[in-house]
Amino acid sequence: MGGTAVVVGGGIGGLAAAIGLRRIGWDVRVVERAASLDDAGAGISLAANGLRALDELGVGEAVRSASRGQYDGGTRTPGGGWLARMDGSALERAVGTPIMGIPRSTLHRLLREALPAEALLIGAEAVSVERTGPGTARVDCGDAVLDADLVVAADGIGSAVRGRLFPDHPGPVYSGSTVLRGITERPIELRTDFELTWGHGAEFGHIAFRDGRAEWHAVLRLPARTRFADPLAELRRRFRDWHDPVPALLDATRPGAVLHHDVNELRAPLPSYVVGRVALLGDAAHAMTPNLGQGACQALEDAVTLAAALATEATVEAGLARYDAERRPRSQAVALAARQAGRMGHQLSHPLAVALRNTAMRLTPSPLALRMILRHHAWTSPKLP
Known part of the structure; x- marks a missing residue:
């Protein structure tokens, strides 16, 4: 079964969906409202499940070659004491790969290069998505109108398509945390591949890249839309007494390179990821x-599962029903687990609660901690023809 598809959104999930659909014989156009794809963003960690999806899409080898394995690291206190160490080699033995760190811009570029240039419609906003018949849909992009057998809404957490499909859904809500991120301007000497440090109402972490640079992030509990005149100076003030390499990572970053975003989520689960011939994917479905x-x-799991379902089932409707049945329970369970993990991390601020959490982490046996990680990483990708 093949057909025509329009993917609304040219982020990681949208590009992956387009690659998957093309691999099963569909004609695909990606509509992206940004005027240019300038490889913006900080860093990203890819676990085994995401890497398996990339393998099935045919770009896994290229992504691994541009990534750095996260073998040594763990979770620390602001004073530098270890709460937990994670053995990337043990994780690799269990699931076949360690977690890999890569600049988000590099991942985006590699996905983009797997598509022909004519498949990307850049600088075009999907003004509306309408059903035009029992098996067709139309995407109005203003200057261009695209008819399709399938529309994939991968337009992010603020998805306009989702808002039109589910007008009564509350949409994204603020999690209570805001995150500042950056990539060091130069290579930096690090003793570990990755670290996460939990303080009272704050978190700082880093992942090392293949070229010696590193991505860092700082999460703060602040009112929504809080912004700083000089973000880097504010972070230096807040984290000046935290263990090395926290100050060094900030010192190696250009002031203009700091990104600041509030952390929003779809706290209310969607009742379906499919409406007619429109499928929601990635943050549009389960931010x-x-x-x-x-x-x-x-999002990468979504992309491969959607393509596999459409390749296997006899009709588009059956394929979309299978996609919804397979993806909604898992992705919503992972979203819930992520929210719960945040409550045990930087969101804790009461000294007693922090002390109890730290003691519990230090006493957790390494095999048990590894099993907890494997709950989400141990996913088997469906096969694409």
């Missing part, structure tokens, strides 16, 4: 907090 590092991985 989650980043506490498990699974947001992009779940």
Whole structure:
């Protein structure tokens, strides 16, 4: 079965969906409202489930070659004491790969290069998505009108398509946390591949890249839309007493390179990821907090599952029903687990609660901690023809 598809949104999930659909014989156009795809963004960690999806899409080898394995690291206190160490080699033995760190811009470029240039319609906004018949839909992009057998809404957490399909859904809500991110301007000497440090109402973490640079992030409990005149100076003030390499990572970053976004999520689960011939994918379907590092991985799972379902089932309707049945329970369970993980991390601020959490982490046996990670990483990708 083949057909024509329009993917609304040219992010990681949308590009992956387009690659998957093309691999099963569909004619695909990706509509992206940004005037240019300038490889913006900070860094991303890819777990085994996301890498398996990339393998099935045919870009896994290229992504691995541009990534750095996260073998050594763990969770620390602001004073530098270890709460938990994670053995990337043990994870690799269990699921075949360690977690891989890669600049988001590099991942986006590799996905984009897997598509022909004519498949990308850049600088075009999907003004409306309408059903035009029992098996067709139309995407109005203003200057262009695209008819399709399938529309994939991968237009992010603020999805306009989702808002039109589910007008009574409350939409994204603020999680209570805001995140500042950056990539160091130069290579930096690090003793670990990744770290996460939990303080009272704050978190700081880093992942090392293949070229020696590193991505860092700082999560703060603040009112929504809080912004700083000089974000880097504010972070230096807040984290000046935290263990190395936290100050060094900030010092190696250009002030203008700091990104600042509030962390929003779809707290109310959607009743379906499919309406007619429109399928929701990625953050448009299940935007989650980043506490498990699974947001992009779940979008990649969506993309491969959608393509496999459409390749296997006799009709588009049957394929979309299978996609919804397979993806909604898993992705919503991961979103819930991510929210719960955040409550045990930087969101804790009471000294007693922090002390109890730290003690529990130190006493958790390594095999048990590994099993908890494997709950989300141990996903088997469906096969694409």
